[in-house]
Amino acid sequence: MSLISPWRADFPGILALEAEGQTYLDSAATAQKPQAVLDALLGYYAGGAANVHRAQHLPGERATRAFEGARSHIAHWLNAADLTQIVLTRGATEAFNLLAYGLEAEFQPGDEIVISALEHHANLLPWQQLALRRQLKLIVLPLDRSGLIDLEQAARLIGPRTRLLAVSQLSNVLGCWQPLRELIQLAQAQGALCVVDGAQGVVHGRHDMQALGCDFYVFSSHKLYGPDGVGVLYGRPDALQRLQHWQFGGEMVRVADYQAAEFHSAPLGFEAGTPPIAGVIALGASLDYLAGLDAAAVSGHEAALHAKLLAGLAVREGIRLLGAPQVALASFVVDGVHNADLAHLLTEQGIAVRAGHHCAMPLLKSLGLAGAIRVSLGLYNDGEDLQRFFAALDQALELLR
Numbered sequence: 001m002s003l004i005s006p007w008r009a010d011f012p013g014i015l016a017l018e019a020e021g022q023t024y025l026d027s028a029a030t031a032q033k034p035q036a037v038l039d040a041l042l043g044y045y046a047g048g049a050a051n052v053h054r055a056q057h058l059p060g061e062r063a064t065r066a067f068e069g070a071r072s073h074i075a076h077w078l079n080a081a082d083l084t085q086i087v088l089t090r091g092a093t094e095a096f097n098l099l100a101y102g103l104e105a106e107f108q109p110g111d112e113i114v115i116s117a118l119e120h121h122a123n124l125l126p127w128q129q130l131a132l133r134r135q136l137k138l139i140v141l142p143l144d145r146s147g148l149i150d151l152e153q154a155a156r157l158i159g160p161r162t163r164l165l166a167v168s169q170l171s172n173v174l175g176c177w178q179p180l181r182e183l184i185q186l187a188q189a190q191g192a193l194c195v196v197d198g199a200q201g202v203v204h205g206r207h208d209m210q211a212l213g214c215d216f217y218v219f220s221s222h223k224l225y226g227p228d229g230v231g232v233l234y235g236r237p238d239a240l241q242r243l244q245h246w247q248f249g250g251e252m253v254r255v256a257d258y259q260a261a262e263f264h265s266a267p268l269g270f271e272a273g274t275p276p277i278a279g280v281i282a283l284g285a286s287l288d289y290l291a292g293l294d295a296a297a298v299s300g301h302e303a304a305l306h307a308k309l310l311a312g313l314a315v316r317e318g319i320r321l322l323g324a325p326q327v328a329l330a331s332f333v334v335d336g337v338h339n340a341d342l343a344h345l346l347t348e349q350g351i352a353v354r355a356g357h358h359c360a361m362p363l364l365k366s367l368g369l370a371g372a373i374r375v376s377l378g379l380y381n382d383g384e385d386l387q388r389f390f391a392a393l394d395q396a397l398e399l400l401r
């Protein structure tokens with residue numbers, strides 16, 4: 001498998017960074033955008049911006065058509081049965097907060113919310129704070145030695161008081177696919193709602209919501225080669241109906257009077273105010289771009305890069321890989337070396353990797369670590385990026401040891 005990316009030239013950001021001497025290896029934090037996404041952003045503004053769902057004039061009608069067209073692309077991408085199952089938010093984090101507020105009335109004191117030990121703060125703190133507001137118990141599913149949620153423990157811990165399960169499809173630190181179907185079955189057998197954090201999983205392959213069977217699935221556009229400021233909340237129709245409205249304002253209301261109002265149901269009832277119009281349209285362009293690629297070639301390329309990354313880390317002394325990553329990322333620590341020092345020296349050599357707790361402080365703490373370095377690859381990375389990374393790593397480690 002060739003380690004040259006045939007798609008690299010589609011990403012002006014990667015080329016610009018390269019020209020500046022930067023090697024971008026932080027796509028799990030945010031991905032670079034293809035030209036098609038930049039064109040869609042510019043096209044919306046340069047062609048005459050207009051608000052959606054409210055104006056009957058031509059620009060307004062055109063913007064609404066493009067915006068709703070993108071919603072329908074997203075629904076298709078996830079194999080949702082209907083486009084009304086797609087709520088557009090301002091990011092994955094906002095979608096989790098929407099859920100935690102929107103479902104608050106479902107809970108009685110003493111009820112249980114189950115998460116896992118590897119959750120990103122975005123899928124931990126909204127539930128933690130809800131638990132504190134309503135006197136709920138937050139149960140944390142432990143991991144097994146390979147970094148997967150332990151199913152035996154899950155079967156013990158998910159019980160009749162479990163009202164909601166919220167787990168990640170793919171850890172942003174450990175990079176392994178979680179046993180979602182089994183977990184969803186365990187939770188649904190207890191009548192609990194299931195929320196899946198798809199922020200990392202959505203980037204790797206296509207995921208069929210109807211087959212997965214979760215109640216809610218959340219992701220952010222910016223990790224899927226789309227613009228930032230846009231999030232997606234997929235919901236099953238029956239689950240969406242259980243949500244209480246949480247943000248109030250323009251276009252989410254059917255009838256408003258001074259003392260009372262009636263609200264739209266999903267999706268519009270959960271999209272108060274002017275939405276991120278250009279961003280949503282550009283997310284649609286990103287999905288179009290991705291749909292036009294040879295998916296097997298993309299995953300083959302990423303797998304080949306990943307194998308080279310893992311092999312390079314394995315032959316270097318004192319490097320400890322976290323978990324058993326299955327997608328093109330690797331988090332690691334080096335014996336006797338502080339991750340911040342290493343990150344500093346890599347940064348000085350133009351290597352852009354992520355260092356620190358990766359917004360998963362409790363996970364890092366449970367591993368006995370204050371932080372780790374994460375290398376994460378996008379479809380535009382190539383073998384030379386890895387060569388530059390390893391050369392910089394060797395130089396940094398020589399200095400630090």
Ligand SMILES: Cc1ncc(COP(=O)(O)O)c(C=O)c1O
Pocket residue numbers: 028029091092093094120122123168170171172197199200220359
């Ligand atoms: C697993 C996971 N969940 C949730 C998020 C939150 O996404 P955002 O910051 O785009 O809201 C991230 C972002 O890093 C993530 O990796």
